[in-house]
Every structure is written in C-alpha cells, then in structure tokens.
Amino acid sequence: MTIPVFELLRPKTLAEASELLLKHGDDARLIAGGTTLVILMKQRTVYYPYLIDLQGISGLDHITADGEGLRIGAMATQRAVETSLLVRRSFPALADAFGKIGNVRVRTTATVGGNLAHADYRLDPPPVLLILGADLVLSSPKQTRTVPIKDFYRGLYETALEPGEILAEVRVPPAPEGSRTLYLKYSSLSANDWPCLGVAALLKGNAKRCDELRLGVGGLAEKPLLIEGLELARNETITDSLLDEIARLVDEQISPISDLRGSEWYKREMARVFVKRAICALAEEDPHL
Amino acid sequence: MKRELALTVNGRLAKLQVEDADTLLEVLRDQLNLWSVREGCGVGACGTCTVLMDGKPVSSCLVLARRAEGREIVTVEGLAASGKLDVIQETFIEERALQCGYCTPGFILSVKALLDENSTPTDDEVREYLSGNLCRCAGYGDIVRAVRVAQEKRRAGAT
Ligand SMILES: Cc1cc2nc3c(=O)[nH]c(=O)nc-3n(C[C@H](O)[C@H](O)[C@H](O)COP(=O)(O)OP(=O)(O)OC[C@H]3O[C@@H](n4cnc5c(N)ncnc54)[C@H](O)[C@@H]3O)c2cc1C
Numbered sequence: 187m188t189i190p191v192f193e194l195l196r197p198k199t200l201a202e203a204s205e206l207l208l209k210h211g212d213d214a215r216l217i218a219g220g221t222t223l224v225i226l227m228k229q230r231t232v233y234y235p236y237l238i239d240l241q242g243i244s245g246l247d248h249i250t251a252d253g254e255g256l257r258i259g260a261m262a263t264q265r266a267v268e269t270s271l272l273v274r275r276s277f278p279a280l281a282d283a284f285g286k287i288g289n290v291r292v293r294t295t296a297t298v299g300g301n302l303a304h305a306d307y308r309l310d311p312p313p314v315l316l317i318l319g320a321d322l323v324l325s326s327p328k329q330t331r332t333v334p335i336k337d338f339y340r341g342l343y344e345t346a347l348e349p350g351e352i353l354a355e356v357r358v359p360p361a362p363e364g365s366r367t368l369y370l371k372y373s374s375l376s377a378n379d380w381p382c383l384g385v386a387a388l389l390k391g392n393a394k395r396c397d398e399l400r401l402g403v404g405g406l407a408e409k410p411l412l413i414e415g416l417e418l419a420r421n422e423t424i425t426d427s428l429l430d431e432i433a434r435l436v437d438e439q440i441s442p443i444s445d446l447r448g449s450e451w452y453k454r455e456m457a458r459v460f461v462k463r464a465i466c467a468l469a470e471e472d473p474h475l
Numbered sequence: 476m477k478r479e480l481a482l483t484v485n486g487r488l489a490k491l492q493v494e495d496a497d498t499l500l501e502v503l504r505d506q507l508n509l510w511s512v513r514e515g516c517g518v519g520a521c522g523t524c525t526v527l528m529d530g531k532p533v534s535s536c537l538v539l540a541r542r543a544e545g546r547e548i549v550t551v552e553g554l555a556a557s558g559k560l561d562v563i564q565e566t567f568i569e570e571r572a573l574q575c576g577y578c579t580p581g582f583i584l585s586v587k588a589l590l591d592e593n594s595t596p597t598d599d600e601v602r603e604y605l606s607g608n609l610c611r612c613a614g615y616g617d618i619v620r621a622v623r624v625a626q627e628k629r630r631a632g633a634t
Binding site for chain 1: 476494495496497498501514517518519520522525528531532533534536537538539541542585588604606607608
C-alpha cells in the first residue's frame, strides 16, 4: 500500500506549527507518531497535501510529577507512559491503559497526544483520564488554554480543538487520598485488538462503605463518557442491588455503536458485566478489609 | 518531489533520494534490497515489516522514511552482518521455530528487542510482547520455546 504524494513540513516550535496549520487550513494536518494518519492516508480515507511534523519540536515528550500531579507531554510515546515508574507508581491504571493499546510496535511509535486528539470512540486511555479528572493543555499563538478532558470530546472524531490549536500537555491531578483505580479492557476479537469496550473505575472506600465512586467508559458511545449520578453510591454498602442500580445508570447514559466487535445489544450486556466486575475487583482489593 | 535522505541501516550510512510519502518499508525493500522486511497487513498489526529503530521494534510500514533520519535502523540482515548468525537466529533453526518463514525476520527482531530490554522474561511476558507478530503457520508453541532456549544461551554468554 502506498501513500499519495504530500509534503512534510517540519516546524521547530509550537508557534510555527500553529501558524502552518492556520496558513494551510483544511489542506494540512499535524503528524505525531503517524500511526493512524499513515494508515488513513494509505487507505485514501483522508488526504492532506501537507503534513505538519511535531517530531522536531523539543520539550513535548516529558513525563514529570510534582505536588500538583502528573504532566505528560503530547509527544511522549505510549510505551514511555506504560513503562514510566512515575506513572505506574502513582496512576497504575493509566500505565495499564496505555500498555493495553494494540501491540508494542504501535506503542513505541504512537504518542499520547495522537491518541487523545484522534478522538476515536474506542480509545483505551480516555476513560482512565476521565475518572482522574485530567486537564488538556491546548496551545495556539493567541493563547494557551486548559480544557477538562470531559469537555474535550464533542462527538465522533470531534474535539474542542480550534483551528491552529495543538494539544501540548496532559495534566493529571493527584487522585483522592486512599482511592484505587482500575482499567478493564475487553477485546472481543483478539488479545491485542482495539477494545469492544473499556471500563475505568475509581473507588474510595471498600465493600462495606463506598466513599466515592467514579466510572469512565470507552467504546460505548460516539465518544468516551464519564458516568454521571454516581453520588447514589456514596456512603452505601456495595451490595448486588447497588451494583444493579449502578449498571442501570450506566445503561441509561451509553449509546453503543454496533460494529464488528459487537452489536449494540451485546455491548450493553458486556457493559453491565464489566462495570460490576471493575467495582467488585476494587472493593475486594482493599488492604484494610 | 524527491529529496536527499541519509539513513543509517545495519551500521552503514546510505544516501538516498526519497519522496516525503515513501515509507521506511518501501525504501528498505526497493532501494536497499533488504527483502527480509515484508509487507503483510500494511496497517501495523501483523509484524512482518518489523525493524529496530534505536533498538526498539517498529512497524516500518507506518514510519515515513524521512522521519527515520538520524536513527539506527536494524533489519534481520544486520544481525548476521559478520557472517555468523545471531544466537536468536541459530536457536530458531535448532528449535524449528519456523515453517514457511514469512514472519520469521519480524519475530527474530522482536525477540531481540525483548531480550535486550528484559533478559529474563516469563513465558507470559514473551507471549504479550510477541502478541503483535502473527504466524499463520501457527508455530507459536515452538517460537515461545525457542525464546526460552535463546534466553538461556544468552545468559550463558552466547551472542
Ligand atoms: C495496529 C493498531 C492497533 C491499535 N490499537 C489500539 C487500541 O487497542 N487502543 C487504542 O486506544 N488505540 C489503538 N490504536 C490507535 C493508536 O493508539 C493510534 O494510532 C494513536 O493513538 C495515534 O497516535 P499517533 O501519535 O500515531 O498519531 P497520528 O497518527 O500522528 O495522529 C492522529 C491524529 O491526531 C492528530 N494529532 C496528533 N497529535 C496531535 C496534537 N499534539 N495536537 C492536536 N492534534 C494532534 C493528528 O492530526 C491526527 O489527526 C491502534 C493503532 C494501530 C495502528
């Protein structure tokens, strides 16, 4: 498979990259790891006469932590996040979600920013970033603004990025004291395939008393979703009837797209199974029980 | 429009003329005649076009050749450049970890990257790391066994 002829532009700064984006408008697209873009260009699904390369811009691939949490540069590779001790120690579910993407070659090449900005409905990392309340830093020559990830996704392949804007960094605030997180990926075709669905859960408390519960899901609507209304679980014991109630709440908010990884009906059934499984796993894991 | 590109492949610097749209796979096969690098799926899923870039495995079908400038590219030809097979290649032969051989260069490079990263992987870690290399003759059992044997030989000092 060949790629139709295009021109690769190689800016040295973010500002220069933004200006090129503005100058070429719909004729240009950013290229980060290139894994998705190269495939879509080969398949003639999209065509851009200009690709703007982010690889030559320095200072975009950091992974650092301080009192305010974790900062991941948009050009950090998925493999770097997966294998970062800093990430694994403070946000194990995030390292897991990045580590479950496709195969090791994809993760070595593809980036954090390319993943989030692609805005596919099945991506693995967004559900975890949703329950952690991550913020995305969007940069343009005009301004740098911070958007909560739940407001970043607008619809199928649609994001809050304005013309000329570039996703520069992901910021993850510290998780609530004493909380635990988990990401469950369910692939219905093969082990390293895209997910049929993904469920991320954060639980503070234990099976006897839930102090706080958060759920994020991927593959179950046209964009990743943060489940609302989970206050109903606060201060409750985690019983079968509470789990049923939570599963009902999830079912009301999702609108799965039937695809080759499962019909809408099947994804709804599996959402119920995996939501309960994630909550139970976290409730039972409590070291103080 | 073709532009000049200096690419380091198997320890040698090659001066080439490439289009921006040329993939690393196309350049390695069509200009450098490195036919161990094969196009299978063309979408990063099968592993037959695996090469090492600075020691890490990538799908050369998804890498634009120009973006590989300045990196060390290794194909399976580079493992035996001195004429002596790498211990991983030798072990694949001894353990009969191949049938038709189409996927073998990709597997061998992935195994090399894995063992360079982690000299004592468990069988589960081996399976996970190699899960993106497909063998349609389904020789997976033999391949995992060959990795275990190669790992022991490397620990005993073989290269
Ligand atoms: C075989 C295979 C299997 C995969 N399996 C999974 C999986 O299981 N789970 C999963 O989550 N993903 C999966 N992916 C998707 C993989 O994570 C994507 O290829 C990746 O997310 C795209 O990253 P990239 O850096 O290569 O982006 P690119 O291909 O370079 O870009 C993707 C898009 O994002 C835009 N973009 C890139 N960077 C920025 C930025 N900083 N600011 C604004 N826009 C930007 C580009 O313009 C483009 O539209 C798979 C991919 C492959 C090839």
